[in-house]
Amino acid sequence: MTEKTAALRQAFEEKLNAVGSSEAAEQLRVEFLGKKGHISALMSELKNVPADQKKQAGQTINELKKYAEEKILEKSAQMHQMEEQRRLDAAESYDESLPMQIECGSYHPITLVQRELEEIFLSMGFTIEDYNEIVDDYNCFEALNIPKHHPARDMQDTYYLSTGQLLKTHTSAAQNTIMRKYGAPLRAVFPSRCFRNESTDACHENTFFQMEGIMIDTDISISNLIYFMKTMLSEVFKKDINVRLRPGFFPFVEPGFELDIECLICGGEGCPSCKNSGWLELCPCGMIHPNVLKYGGIDTEKYTGFAFGLGLTRLAMMKYGVKDIRVFNSGNLKSLSQFISQ
Ligand code: DAH
Secondary structure: OHHHHHHHHHHHHHHHHHOOOHHHHHHHHHHHHOOOOHHHHHHHHHHHOOHHHHHHHHHHHHHHHHHHHHHHHHHHHHHHHHHHHHHHHHHHOOOOOOOOOOOOOOOOHHHHHHHHHHHHHHHOOOEEOOOOOEEOHHHHOHHHOOOOOOHHHHHHOOOEOOOOOEEOOOHHHHHHHHHHHHOOOEEEEEEEEEEOOOOOEOOEOOEEEEEEEEEEEOOOOHHHHHHHHHHHHHHHHOOOOOEEEEEOOOOOEEEEEEEEEEOOOOOOOOOHHHOOOOEEEEEEEEEEOHHHHHHOOOOOOOOEEEEEEEEHHHHHHHHHOOOOHHHOOOOOHHHHOOOOOO
């Protein structure tokens, strides 16, 4: 029995020396000191030992047990300390030659187009105005010469609140308030989110962006309107843009127009993007209707003005070649983070 114990002790010491981790120390503990471990097995053999040697044999095994317990505790503490140190070293050491991994956000394409337009209009003496997204019927329709039951309302169904207010269908809804705030002469642009009760598809959204502009002064005519539109578009597209005006009906302008630009893809020759016409519809506009000026408190004997309603979302689609309008509200960062200011 004494020999067996001595052999076990030697085996234990050899294995102890080979332990290289806290996990291995635990395995060694189970192997020798566990319920089914070598030392317990040796203890259970005691019953076969002759009575006169039992005491001695028992003592030797107990000594081995105590020894193994102490050694394993010691080793386990050592291993934990070593592992902790390794963790700390790994956290502190870094390689300065590795590329930086900072994730930068990017601006939404509509924001990019909006800011670019704001810069252009600021440089032409316009102020930039902000206005609510929730408005009342008067501002959205009546003050724009669209009385109740006017058929023009059919094209602008929207979302109504229980207060009777509504989500504005166009940026024109701010015209009255801005005219009243500043009076004439006046040059202002006012970008905003707009809403319509529409089913969505590649070209329609229930939430989109426009930028409205008004200029009111003495002797303002259609040529001023064309000049400002051409200048602005040439700046946005970084080249001379040909425009044309077609008659268009909007109750708040008289005369009213659809401003088309020569197709940027085919240069006016006709292609699928412009439905072979060579022109793209971009910006409805016109000379502000005298009723609208009157509602805004402007003297119509003295002043005239033009207004335009630029589709910011539309413009962003053309500028960046986006074929599906739903990309903008999708929240899909893979699509949205590709755009950079040019
Ligand atoms: N508010 C119109 C719309 O969203 C667009 C518009 C047309 C605005 C003519 C104007 C304008 O300022 O003169 O359908």
